[in-house]
Amino acid sequence: MRAIPGLSAAEFGQLVGASGQSIYNWETGKAVQSLAAAFTRVYPWYWEREAAKRLSAME
Known part of the structure; x- marks a missing residue:
């Protein structure tokens, strides 16, 4: 399920x-x-943008 290995x-x-x-x-x-x-209740584009922001904040 996790798209990024090692997460x-x-x-x-x-x-x-x-x-x-x-x-x-x-x-x-x-x-x-x-x-x-x-x-499925959330638009995919929202998650792509949000995931990118959260990954940046974790670095």
Whole structure:
């Protein structure tokens, strides 16, 4: 699920606005709501722009 190799669940969570535990739960199938369903409500261009900003801030 994580598009960037080596990114931890917590780091990916920062990118998408979720907790590391939520990412772990989605990846292991323990989440009630699927990650895909959560993201389909948001425009893809928004996440691309937001992820780029958050990655820059993490450096």
